[in-house]
Amino acid sequence: MQDQDKYAEQAASMEEPVKAGDAEAPAAAAPTLEEQLATAQQQIQELQDAFLRAKAEAENARRRAQDDIARAHKFAIEGFAEALVPVKDSLEMALQVETPSVESLREGVEVTLKQLNTAFDKGRLVEVLPQQGDKLDPMKHQAISMVPAQQEANTIVAVLQKGYMISDRLLRPALVTVAQ
Structure with a gap:
């Protein structure tokens, strides 16, 4: 609709004869304030639309990332749990044996x-098992x-309990006694 009005105004201004000394002749060639306003409003509308689309896309990406993180936390242990199920099954089967012998238990x-x-x-x-x-x-x-020992100071004398690491992260330190 605005485009039709713009074209009608341009056509009307072209139909008017231009006189040699007329001061308004250069102004007719330049866009009017109404045309400039219409163009600016159209650009604003396009920019607002692009902004809203980009904002919605960013929000969707953020929501998908949060869902992925939540699923990863929820099912992170799944592989380890699958590996432990046979261990539990074996222990349960051992308890079901009526008259176990020492050798069968071992x-x-x-x-x-x-x-x-x-x-x-x-x-x-x-395992973290120092020697x-x-x-x-x-x-x-x-x-x-710390115990007195016949070895260098700050060296391990005995291991009381093994430690464990997951990849490069310490889960539980090895409990040790150390030479004085």
């Missing part, structure tokens, strides 16, 4: 331990006590 525990180690490997859960004489690493070991 065999069952060994198989279950192998399953658990496999689950740890899949979950990238690594006697290793230097104390406070990033992986926790010294419980």
Whole structure:
């Protein structure tokens, strides 16, 4: 509709004869204020539309990212849990045996331990098991006590409990006693 009005005004201004000394002749060639206003309003409308579309797209991307993060948190343990299910099954089967012998129990525990180690490997859960004489690493070991020993100071005398790491992150430090 605005375009039709614009074209009608331009056509009317062209039909009027231009006189040689007429001061309004250059003004007729330049767009009128109404035309400039219409053009500016159209540009504003286009920019507002583009802005709203970009804003909606950014909001949708943010929402999708939040949903992905929530799903990742919810199901992050899924692989590790799948690896632990056979371990639980083995333990339950061991409890169902009517008259277990010591050898059968030992065999069952060994198989279950192998399953658990496999689950740890899949979950990238690594043991921290320092050897006697290793230097104390406070990033992986926790010294419980210092004892007099025939070895260099701040070296491990005994391991009281293994530690564990997930990839490069310490889950639980190894509990050790250290030489004075």
